[in-house]
Structures are given as C-alpha cells and as structure tokens.
Amino acid sequence: MRLAALIGALVLPVVPAAADPSFWRHEWPNTDFTRTSIDNWKEILSGGPPKDGIPSIQDPEMVAASGENRIAPREPVITLELPGQTPRAYPIRYLTWHEIVNDEVGDVPVAVTFCPLCNSGIVFDRRVDEGVLSFGVSGKLRNSDMVMYDRETESWWQQAIGMGIVGHFTGRELVQLPSWMESWAEFTQRNPDGLVMEQPSYPRSYGRNPYVSYDSSHRPFLYSGELPPHDIPALERVVRVGNRAWPLTRLADLGEVREAGLVISWGAGQASALDSGRIAKGRDVGTIRVRDASGKDVPHDVMFAFAFHAFFPDGTWMLGG
Template structure:
C-alpha cells in the first residue's frame, strides 16, 4: 500500500506540472480542446496507464447462471434488467476493464465501474442519431475515471455521465436503473439469467489490486475538499440526483423512506476494494432504490469525497 501511495503521489505531482491543453494535445490530436467545461486543467491527472491502457470491452460473451462456477457467492455484480433475460456484470472483470460496451434488448449500453470512486453505473450509449463506443482515457478528475468516445475522442466524466472536453461537451448520457448486488442474490432471483463470461485477457480476475483501499483515510490522486459533517472521505454514500445518504445510516436503519424514495440495505455483498480476494471482502451490503410505485431508480453507490467533489452544493440526507 505504501509503495502504491508513493507512486501515485509521484504521478500527482507530475500531472500537476504538465497538465494543460497543449500537453494533452500531443496524446489526443483528434480531441477538440477548445470546447470544454474545464476551467482548471490541473484537475486532469494521469492515472498511470495511457489511453486504452485499461482495455474497455465490447460485445462481451455471456453464459448461463447455471454454468458459472468461478464466482464466489458474495462477489459483487452489476445487475441490468432491461427486458428479456437479466444480465450480471461481475465486478471482478470491471475492476480490470472499467467499461463494457454491450447491447441489451436492442439498447446499446456502457456498463462502467471506477474503482477509485466505487462508482458503478450503466448508461445508454445513444447520443443524437448515433451510438458511441467508450474507452478508458487513462485520465482522472477528482479521482474519477475520464472516459472517451471512439467516434470523436471527446472526454466524458464517468461519475456524472457528462461530456467535459470536445465535441460532446455538456451532453449528458442517460443513466439506466441498475444496481450492485452479490452473485448469490442475482442467481437466486434469476436462475435463468445470464452472466458475463471471463474475458480473453491475461488478468488476475477475482483479485483486488486495490487491497485495503476503502479502509484508507485518503483517496488516491485527490486533493479536493473533504466531505462535510465529519463524514469519512471513503464512506460509501447512495447518490440519487444531488442527494446523498450515507451507508452507515442505511445500515443502521435498514430502510429509509424520504424524498419520494424507498432506499433499503441488506447484508451479503462483499466490498470489491477490501481484501486481496474480492469474494472475501468485508460485508458492505446491497442497496436498492425504488420510487413510490416500487420501480427501480437510477442511482450510484460512491465514496463521499466523490459526491462532494461533483456535487459541492448537494444535499446530505442525515438522520434527524
């Protein structure tokens, strides 16, 4: 852990020294840097890997739930129920690839996971009349993954699903209603479901390269303000719009009904950012967010520092 922190500190200091539109143009000659919402280019840092150094996936393979034998029961998966057969995207694969471009029931989707922010969201890839394919830029802003689209090389902020540099600056992707749950929860509810198959890459799938990260006090490559109300920077929070509920409150209360939502917590899901084996991580539980009619609501379970960074005026839903 100390070696990783030292390396990341070096990256941080180097990135601050070099970050500028002129510097980034050398690596991104097709990106329109004149069109952007970025005011301080020092916010954009190299995460270490270059463009596509973390290889996003496209058109992944799937197998039936009954044929899957590699996943441990408490391992987290992102669940997508978009008509047809429910699909599970294991975090053991997303940890190493961060983006999966897929088509589900005729809808092109991007399944995304940023380990440094614990942010896992699924977006509709359709923008205007076209379909975008996303890759990993290798850049970070507020410790969050900066994605890019292969059509225009525009940059997109994963945590907010919004274009920040290039042709699609200011455009927002539609977030779909998905959630993260344990493999046991998914396969029990969906015995006829599908699960993403292991990619054909040489990676230590099932291992966590960020051992102990969610137990640390400081986020990697982040020098912004800490969250208010003495909330730990790496406390998980449930974000819906510009509101956030801490996982601690939800674990204590089990279910919270407010702001037109019902948010529930249930034990059984392992943290992907704790132990060396993802399936053996500490129990962080599963969150479901539904509206008054019982329909699932788009949300994110992210770290508190990231919510504060991207929603500095957001509302913290604290206990009364």
C-alpha cells in the same frame, strides 16, 4: 495497470503529468480541446496508464448464470434488468480490470462502467443524438474519478456524472439506466435463468483486488479537493440519487429509509471489492436497492463521500434527524 501507479503514490511523491492540452494533443489528435467545461486543466491528472492502457470490453460474450462456477457467492456484480430482456450480471472481478463494458441488450446499447477509485458503478445508454457511442478508458482522472472517452469524436466524459467535459460533446449528458450492485448469490437466486458476462480473454488476475484496503484509507488517491462535511469519512460509501446522498452506515443501521419519494433498502451479503486482496473475502458492505413509491427501480450510484462532495458541492446530505 493503475496498481503500479497506486503503489508508487504510497511510496514516492506523485508528480502529475503536465495539465495542458498542448501536451496531450499528440495522444489525442482528434479531441477538440477548444470546447470544454473545465475551468482549470490542472484538475485532470494522469492515473498512470495511457489511453486504452486499461482496455474496455466491446460486445462481451454472455453465458448462462447457471453454468458459472468461478464467481464466489458474496462477490459483487452490476445487475441490469431491462424490460423484456433476460437479466444480466457484470462481475466486478472483471470491471476492476476493464472499467467499461460496451454491450447491447435487446435494442439498447449500454455502457457498464465501474471506477474503483470512487466505487462508482453506473450503466449508461450509449445513444447520443442519432448515433451510438463506444467508450474507452482515457487513463485520466478528475477528482480521482475515471475520465472516459468516446471513440467516435474522442470527447472526454466524466464517469461519475455521465457528462461530456472536453471536446465535441462537452455539456452533453448520458442517460443513466436503473442498475445496482448486488452479490452473485442474490442475482442467481432471483434470476436462475439469467446471463452473466463471460471472463474476458486477457491475462489479468480476475478475482484479485489490486486496491487492497483502499476503502479503509483516510484520503483518496490523486485527490486534492475538499473533504466531505459533517465529519463523514472521505471513503465512506453514500447512495447518490440525483444531488442527494444517504450515508451507507445510516441505511445499514435502519435497513430501510422512505424519504424524498424513494424507498431505499439495505441488506447484508455483498463483499466490498476494495478491501481484501481477494474480492470474495472483502468485508460485508451490503446491497442497496432504490425504488420509487410504486416499486420501480430508480437510477442511483453507491459512491465514496469525497466524490459526491466533489461533483455535487451543493448537494444535500440525507443524514436523518
């Protein structure tokens, strides 16, 4: 798992795998490397595990939230509430070890994704053109963010922006669906009849955080890009909506911000998944909700500041004042 690579990086110099399509073709014979938006292949590094070394989940079993007793109240889940469908929770205790869940909610095929190294948790619609894609974990990183791949064309996709970066779907953008991270207690209190993803049948230490104290680090793992401006710590969480970013510390101080046609609220009670050795014991980072003026949930991401700066170098920092 990536844990071994992370520990190795803290002890020994990291020697990146050769950044060259000719080196990758034996593992990726169906990927069209002649089509790419990448200017410098050295931006793509091995995160440690090989292709599918972190196994994504296909068609997860969903169970009644009322019967789930393994998830602690403060543990984070990704919540998805699609119109006309029973609300669903995807626990970070599982996504930490699988990173992608391919599910279908009603007639909407979705990919629930979580990149621990960027704290980026996003839900995408898996429909592209006339087909439905199924996503896996490539084992590659770019700007410390997970590179996904689709099993249909083996194109590579950047998780933080939902964009095809190598192969047949280069330049295509997945549709992001409104979702948010909140505590298990918040989900169950609002949705007592909701559904939750069942624990996968893999030998993993679900509930354990293999990235202990990562969100207190000074520098990201396998990242050599510019650090954020305005003296914002690299691993401070920011709320990204489009190409704007609000520091979480500002939102926590104010409780609510009304800017750029949005209402962004913060409330205490959610544990960091990247702090303590047990996710349930992580420090309180709170829950963010982003809505428009009419109260409708808006697609967003709560990611680390370095990742926002890497993927949105010309983005706007919403610092107030």
